[in-house]
Amino acid sequence: MNAYAMIGAAGLAAGAVLAVRRRLLVIEVVGDSMNPAYHHGDRLLVRRTRRVERGQVVIAHHQEGGRREGPVAPYMTTWLVKRLVALPGDAVPDAVRDAVGDDDVVVPAGMTVLLGDHPGSADSRSWGFIPLADITGVVVSRLAGHGW
Template sequence: MSESSFEPGNDRYGSQNSKSKRGKKKSFAQELVSTFLYIIVITGIFVGIRTFLFAPVSVEGDSMNPTLEHEDRLLLNKVSSVDRFDIIVFPAPEDPDKQYIKRVIGVPGDQIDYRNQEMYVNNELIDESYVDLTQESDEVSAYYNGDFSLPSLQGVEAVPEGMLFVLGDNRINSKDSRSFGFVEAETVIGETSLRIWPLNRIGSVD
């Protein structure tokens, strides 16, 4: 009677089971790596969008009343070009760690005059419907929002190349180009025209 020998390494069933276990382990490892890479890619996309395209910003203070209120949240567009009357965010000239949000009134080449509570850009009367001084007395308005021109403020006839002249919509209570001068256009972080908070005021910022 012949005897058959048994060698564990040669058992085809045992070998298949071993391969199946290794395959399962490999699949789990691959899935783990794929998930990790997916998280990295999504995070990278989010950071890229926030850094280079769009980012939320929060309004602090009342210098843009009544257009914007304290703690309003806006969506900042970092790739849009800046034009006259846009609302922009930029580093505070006297403290770059802070950010200001103001409205562009003058772009390079513009002549600006403010007299008798009326704004003139290039000798054209501007309808500033975004400014509300109805709650202020004539004396207060004249004192805090008095007449000015670029020659009287900056000693120049027009906004210089590469600069912007900005004002807060709350002219009675706003630190802006009347005090700190022109803003360098290249320092502008972005412009905003969309409010995303509070819920009852979500929508376009006119």
């Protein structure tokens, strides 16, 4: 293989890596909010996308009172791993009614409801609506962790 072919192959490989990194993300679950589906320490493969559906497990920027925040404690990450339970126009689930107020009967435009599978999870039950724009991707699979 000549030098030009090697440079071309290296460039193609680097381009492929960059393309994959733009579309895929590996994150680690911190905490127990998604038990029993996912556990603390699980590593998840996430496909970056804005196209989400009700019932999917998604990752979103960490929320505190509906505002995008950085890490809130040394052991927490900037990612939330939660289940998408309501999209704009859906009925507001009873579980979050206290956090959003009784006046809201449907999820407003541009907002979602995200809940952890564990009932003690910090999520829309305490924060209320979470901006749809803060969702970064959908969990594709567990790569390693509990049960591996």
